[in-house]
Structure formats: structure tokens, C-alpha cells
Amino acid sequence: MKFSSCFSSCFSHPSETTTTTDINKQEPQGENDENFTVFSYGELRLATRGFSASNKIGEGAFGCVYKGVLANGSIVAVKMLSVELESMRGEREFVSEISTLTNLKHENLVTLKGCCVDGTRRLLVYNYMENNSLAQILLGKQQNRIKLGWEARQAISLGVARGLAYLHEEVKPHIVHRDIKASNILLDQNLIPKVSDFGLSRILRNNVSHISTHVAGTLGYLAPEYALSGRLTRKTDVYSFGVLLLEIISGLAVVDFDLEHGEHYLVQKAWELYRANSILQLVDPIVGMNYPKEEAIRFIKVGLLCVQERARLRPEMSTALKMLTNDVDIEGVQISQPGLVADLMNIKLGQKTTSHSLYSKASNLESTPSTLSSCS
Template sequence: MNFTSCFSSCFSSTSKPGRNESGGENDQDMCIFTYNELRIVTQNFSSSNKIGGGGFGTVYKGRLRNGTAVAVKVLSVELESMRGEREFISEIAALSNIKHENLVTLRGCCVEGANRFLVYDYMENNSLAHTLLAREQNRMQFGWENRREILLGIARGLAYLHDEVQPYILHRDIKASNILLDQNFTPKVSDFGLSRLLRVDISHISTHVAGTLGYIAPEYAVSGRLTRKTDVYGFGVLLLEIISGQSVVDFDLEHGEHYLVQKAWEMYKANSIIQLVDPTLGMNYPEEEAVRFIKVGLLCVQEIANLRPGMSEALKMLSNEIDVGPVQVLQPGLVADLMGIKLSRKDSSQCSSSNVSSMESRPGLHSAYF
């Protein structure tokens, strides 16, 4: 499907071409903005309004004429690789016709020359990577109740994408910097630039490997077979990260790289899993619930994808609707050397330089919208 047909299909039932920047008559309306409208709302893309940047462009804060604060993502298109264009289309395909409390709201878009613009609701509290996980002082402001509600919200959003919408939506890059927090600290899954649609009658999609090192499911890294269990793995890693307050990948000169998944597994085997809980919480958390959450995280990152729960099942486990006590946890999978895996694959055509550059050694902190 080319850009024109995809764009038309995504907006045929929801867009309001030619609307001004009022944001639409209600929150359901999708707008096609003009470049001049976005230039005005961002004060000519002023550097003072810049709120982030990433590999595909820059994000600016803006304010519509009705006073609504928005985030304007400017995607730069690379003509040779078409990076930026694919991400633009993926975002529209994923978000144009769905709405959920725990998904970022796409208000509209704009096409101008080689640039593609996406307009979202503005998130006052940035991302989990920036607000919760950036430093110890930040973590101290998030008690157990906050972390529990954030994890339940993320799980609800992913369960909606995986089980309630058709075709299903595979996010493909679940990580802390892609979870935004609104003024009430309600989590919103964001950045659908790598997402793929999965028809209900097929089990997987074969695609080039993309995502962030530390969150990538091992079977996906090896085979390029993308399934809903790929997102489940990323969610499991994120869960462990939120509960522990630790980075997905740590590095020190004496021991080299330490992966959070492996650390959690070793604690689980030693029957000391409670030691993984963020020490900034002190003793102000329910130990039984904390153990249950960590066990769900480990179930989500098991090496054998079929053994991982689906997102709806994981949500019920977290909510204690399903008892995880008797459930056996098996060894997690871990991708420690993505380049080594890529070089060993027989089909080297899937290992282009553009794919390699999309990988990160640790969670990105550059922008809440990339």
C-alpha cells in the first residue's frame, strides 16, 4: 500500500480535512493540520518550545486556539531508506481509529514537503524514563500505589491493543521512554512508529528486527518473527524496571554489563526476590503483592514465548484475578549481543545499517514522544 492510499484509508472515517487548529468539535475528531497552523501553535517551532528529540526528528509543545496544549512531532524523512515516512504511516494506522485511557491520543497530522507532522495531546509529566527512572530523587516521589496503578494502566492499554481491537496492534517497542504520564500520572502507551497490524487469522509477522536492546524478546531477535508475545516480553522487562527502579542494563568496570532480567532471575532462584524492590520505598509496600508483581514480570520474560501469558492474562494476574502462586517460572530469555545475533543470521539482507541504527544499548531518554 502506498502513502496516499494508506493515508486516505486511515482518515476516511475520522478526519476533518480543512479544519482549523481548534482541535475538532470533540476529542474524537482527527484533524489534518496545515504547516502554517502548526508553525503558529509552536511559535514558529521555537527552541524554547522544544520538549524532546530523537532519531526521526523533534517534538515541540504547542497550544491550539482553544487553549489545548499539544505536542507536535516533526518527522524528517530520509529519502533513501524512507525512515520517517514508515514511522509516520505506522502511527496513523495504529492510532487514527482507536481510543483508550492508557493510549496516547493522536489529534491529527500534517504533510508538508519531506516533513511529516503528528499532533498529540501534551503530557504534563513527560515519560516514565524521565519522571520515575531518571534519578533516585524522582523515584522517591513514586510510592507503591503509584507504581501499581501505572503498571495496571500499561497492562490495560496493551491488552486493549492485543485483544480488543481488530486487526490487533503490535507495538514492538515497549520501554520506559515510550510510556507517557498525564497530569494525573495516568500512563499512556506512546510512539507507535514501529508498530505493526496483525490480522486475527495469522499468528505472526516476519519483519526486520527493531526496538531497544534490553527489551527485545530473544526469539524475535533471532528469527524476526513478531507476535503479541514480543510485546509481552517488553512489558515484563518494564515491570521489573518500575518495581526495582533499576536500569534495564547497568555497566561497571569490574563486572561489565548487568541485565535486570538476569538479576531478577538469580534473586528468584535464591528465594530472595523481595530484594529487587526499589529501596527508596523503604518498607512502605505490601510484600505479598510486590512478590506477585515480580513473578508476573518473570513469567512475561520467559525464554519460551508460548509460556508467557497474554496481556489480558497478565493483567488478571496483576489484579489477583488469577493466582500465580502455583505457576512455575522458567528461565528468562535475554539478548545481550544483538549485533552478534544479526551477523550470525543467514539472511543478511535483513541486517541493513538502518536496522542496526534503530537499536539502543539502553532506554532512550531523549524524548517522551520518540
């Protein structure tokens, strides 16, 4: 079954019963449809052994992900979305994911194999990623971690950058992901990164530079100007990528907390080390001593360039990629202070905010604890 049939059925109210029989009656179209399958709920239930807890491989705000084995033997990941009938939360993400991914083909983007629309049930089927997410292998439980050397971290960073550059500049109309973070970077058996979870993504139509939208994403990765105004641009993703890049190099959590010092921000730590001319202290000790120091310094500097407070000072993703590969020289490039979302209590994700005290420069952050919330 093909994408357009499934997609058109997704616009029905979730309280209405939509079956695969109804979908099959509709006329499919679209150049990429031959790779997209509409599955029955029964097929996916069987593949995941009844969506058993032992098959669960992930969980987020919009639903759970299960490992499944289809009748033909292929291994897949099945996301079962939680649909809220009143707010349509979950349904919107389902439609956004399908409408975005079925038209995108790139080595560093997750592959959507199909969907299931059955009554109020909304499921998405992806290629299975053997190494789960970057968050799992970098910051997860000890048994899930992989000791990543420099070459692996370099390849993952470049892969994510290529995927984002493709979304931002090669795809027409351009796409802003809006939730770049370690848990949304999946890794296949060869540790090739795949940008995933396009439920919050937005399309920049008619060559517009920005759109105004509700603030959504994950605290720690949120660009300050976006958290402040709801003004979404491609530079919003660039900021998130910068944070992610620093995370990959350091192996540190984006936001950490302890009783003695309160909250620690990775962006703040990187900036302080840069100012102290001790930037290599940020490199994860797991990497060891035998790594290219100049390249590590370049990667950290690019990360800091991407999280600069003023969005206009951040490079475009294609430029950031060229900086990482040393095709654009950054020697002598001035790096200004990063901005951080500091007053977390004033942010309510899902609503546009008008507070003017949301962000401060990294060196001015207080170390007092504040409440964290997130939307994944």
C-alpha cells in the first residue's frame, strides 16, 4: 500500500473508525510511494509479540517504540503513538512524521517503512536501528554504553551535520526539525547516525525565513531566541546541533545537577574552558590520549559557533559542515558568548512565551537549582 492513501486517511478525526480496507479503496499517488507500506494492526501486533514489555526499546512523550519481526523476517521498529482526542496531540505528530519522511531520502535520515491507521490507533514503522540512540550509547545505563573513540564521534557528528544540511538547504521547501537531541539520533549496526522523530518538524514554505509557532522541543537544546519569542528558523536547529556536538565530544549531559553546585550547563562549561584556553579538557577521557588535537579543538569551536547568542552569528548547517571538515578555515574566527535558557520556570512548552527574562549569557548564569521539564 502506498503513502498518499494512508496520509489522506490520517486527516479523519481519530474518533472515526478508519480501516485498512478503507485505505485500500483510495487512489494512491506519489513518486516515493513504492517503498511505503500500510500495515494492519494485526500484523504489527504479531510482529511485536503483542507489544510486549520485553520488546519495548524506547519511550517518549508521543508513545512507545517496540522491536518487531515481520512475517518476511525483516526486523523493524514500531512506534505506537498516544493520541489525545481533545487536543489531537499525537495525531498531528503522526501526520507530520509521514508527510515529512515519505518525501525524504538520505543516508543520515531514518527510513519510514510504513504506517497503520486502525480506528484510534496510529502506528509508524521504521527500519530497525541495532545500536538504538546516541543517548543510549553515550549517556545511558552502563550496560548500554559503547566506548566511542574519536573516529566514531567524528563520523557521527559529520553524519548528523549532513542530514541537517540536507533538510535545511537541499530539500525544497526547507524543513526545520525542531527537536535535535541525542535521543533523536539513531545508530545502525555500523554506527551510521540517522536523524529521527519528525513529529515536531515544520516546513518553511514559499522561501520564508521563519515561522511563528508554539515553543516545543527539549530544554538544554532550545535556542534562546526561539524560547523567548516562538520565532522558528533554521538557526534554531543549528543551535541544537551545536549543543549536540559538544555533547558528542565531551560525553557529558547537556544539563546536569548536583546538590553542591546546582545545575551545570554543558554550553557554559565549554565556554569557560574556551575562555581559559583549556578547551581540550572538554574531550571525553574515554577517547584516550591518541586523538587529533587540532581536529578536536576545531569541533569544539564549531559547536560554540553554533550556540552563539545571536542567531545571525551562527553558521548555516552547510557552512558548519565545511568547518568541521576543514573546508572552511575557522582560524581567527571570533566566537561570541553563547546564550542559554536560564529562567526555566518561565517556559511552558507548547505555548508561545512573551517573557523577556528567559535567557542570559553563559558566564552570567547563577548556579541555583530550577525545575526542568521537557517535551520529547
